[in-house]
Amino acid sequence: MIIQAVINVDLDGPRINRHVYGHFAEHLGRCVYGGFYVGEDSDIPHEGGIRLDVVDALRALDIPNLRWPGGCFADEYHWRDGIGPKDERPVMVNTHWGGVEENNHFGTHEFMALCELLGAEPYISGNVGSGTVREMSEWVEYLTRAGDSPMARLRAANGRSEPWPVRFWGLGNEAWGCGGNMTAEHYAQEARRYGTYCRDYGDNQLYKIAAGANADDYAWTESLMKQLGHLGCQHVRSTAFHAVSVHYYTVTGPTWEEKGSATVFDTGEYYTTMAAAARIEQLLAGHTAVLDCYDPNKSVGLVLDEWGTWFDVARGTNPGFLYQQNTLRDALVASVHFDVFHRHADRLVMANIAQTVNVLQAMILTDPDSKAMVLTPTYHVFRMNRGHQDATALRVDFRTALPSRPVGDATLTTVSMSASRKDGRLLVSLSNLDATAAADVEIDLRGGTAGDVAAVILTAVALQDHNTPQAPAVVAPRAYDGVTVDGGTLRVHLPAHAFVTVSAGL
Structure with a gap:
């Protein structure tokens, strides 16, 4: 889905x-x-x-x-x-x-x-x-x-x-x-x-x-x-x-x-x-x-x-x-x-x-x-x-139901997203909280088209991974190619347990 x-x-x-x-x-x-x-x-x-x-x-x-x-x-x-x-x-x-x-x-x-x-x-x-x-x-x-x-x-x-x-x-x-x-x-x-x-x-x-x-x-x-x-x-x-x-x-x-x-x-x-x-x-x-x-x-x-x-x-x-x-x-x-x-x-x-x-x-x-x-x-x-x-917040509306899972008496939505605009650029932040399953997001950018797209991902092999003086970059951001843009549509592949930011010119 x-x-x-x-x-x-x-x-x-x-x-x-x-x-x-x-x-x-x-x-x-x-x-x-x-x-x-x-x-x-x-x-x-x-x-x-x-x-x-x-x-x-x-x-x-x-x-x-x-x-x-x-x-x-x-x-x-x-x-x-x-x-x-x-x-x-x-x-x-x-x-x-x-x-x-x-x-x-x-x-x-x-x-x-x-x-x-x-x-x-x-x-x-x-x-x-x-x-x-x-x-x-x-x-x-x-x-x-x-x-x-x-x-x-x-x-x-x-x-x-x-x-x-x-x-x-x-x-x-x-x-x-x-x-x-x-x-x-x-x-x-x-x-x-x-x-x-x-x-x-x-x-x-x-x-x-x-x-x-x-x-x-x-x-x-x-x-x-x-x-x-x-x-x-x-x-x-x-x-x-x-x-x-x-x-x-x-x-x-x-x-x-x-x-x-x-x-x-x-x-x-x-x-x-x-x-x-x-x-x-x-x-x-x-x-x-x-x-x-x-x-x-x-x-x-x-x-x-x-x-x-x-x-x-x-x-x-x-x-x-x-x-x-x-x-x-x-x-x-x-x-x-x-x-x-x-x-x-x-x-x-x-x-x-x-x-x-x-x-x-x-x-x-x-x-x-x-x-x-x-x-x-x-x-x-x-x-x-x-x-x-200090950016202008942009509302994010979802046309499809977001994935979720029961956690005790609560329900955890496993995909989270927010967006803003500043100095002619769009910044979208996306989190996939699912420990094992990837997610794909298709974003309709109404009122504008995106260009000059750059994405960064933060993830690791395991949820427990962390940085130490001996291994300071086990969890570190890197450029990410799992993002495509087609005019006013932005598509993002979200691996499991990952945080992704997408920056684009408007």
Whole structure:
């Protein structure tokens, strides 16, 4: 059977915000120390202690933003501990992640230097759980205010006379859990209070993001929206915050303590993982429905600032460091997520994969022994899809039923697709989630004809395949010839367990 699809290439959809390709770096395991930051005495090439091969690899993704310092760590982090001479910075205990000592050598100035090297916008998550309103307000002033003020003078004393542009601010993190164990109603009031005292200075206009729900807790989202306006109103009255976040991890083990191996799994476990990943469609639709009730003009953004797979830590590693390998299965989890993000481009303004280096579903793994850097299969999905950033989303309609299979109580659709247009080129992303069966897709490009077609495929012999320092290209993209074009018809052969992108001139 041939799957028939239609894309009206001349009918504009919403813009896909480049920030849905955002990243997340927490003081957790080897994400910051040993990942991004190797220190000024390292023999690994660096600039001010920031590892340059990691920077170069992420710049190739057109990384739009980086969220920091957490995560749960954000709500025990006090920013003044991370400024000034490194040998004078106090040591703290990272109680959330392994109980290790944090020397605060990577702080505000180091993070901003990293963002400048990356060409990425900083997204700072403030401390609501154990901090104060004044503390966060002064951090905003320290970073963004020019001229003469107490925090501007302190910044200058630490070597930076000019302010930085910092738009994105998180008002805490997971306030329902590690960020304070608050009720939705209590946190909604705290978000208004903290947001009120986070000021705009000069041309720097803050975009404040309220700490949102865990997965399908739609009541949490509604409590936040009640603080901004009335049901059905066309105008949101408050500017205490501009977006609401949600967190969702693809977790498939029988218990939280037994999430399953990142590399040793059977086909049944693979399908369970893919069904859990596909649930993100339902969750974004649910939170969007709540936002639409209170904000039908869509002035409030939805932010998925933690997503990704979460398996058991690699054997022999610190359980608190959340280090896991990254297989072709993880890559297909990412590709499915991005298709959903593109479909929700009218409301979803940002997403941040957890996490960028050495933690959970990472882009990059660094080996402490060989000092090698490894690009993961998930990294390659980000790179293959980077043309969707700030592109015009194009609706994909299917004229035939999509293949599917039962997975527990759910039904998993095994072919996923999204498309966009930018700078006179079409980009189509296609995933075949079937572990064994290929699929053929015929796409009617209405309103245009395609030329100068180029395709790339990401697949592997086995679902469990992954990259290591000894074999860094087991799962790597390559040019693909399984695509043909005939005027306004694009035909794509999708091998089993494969991700394909097709770029064409219009």
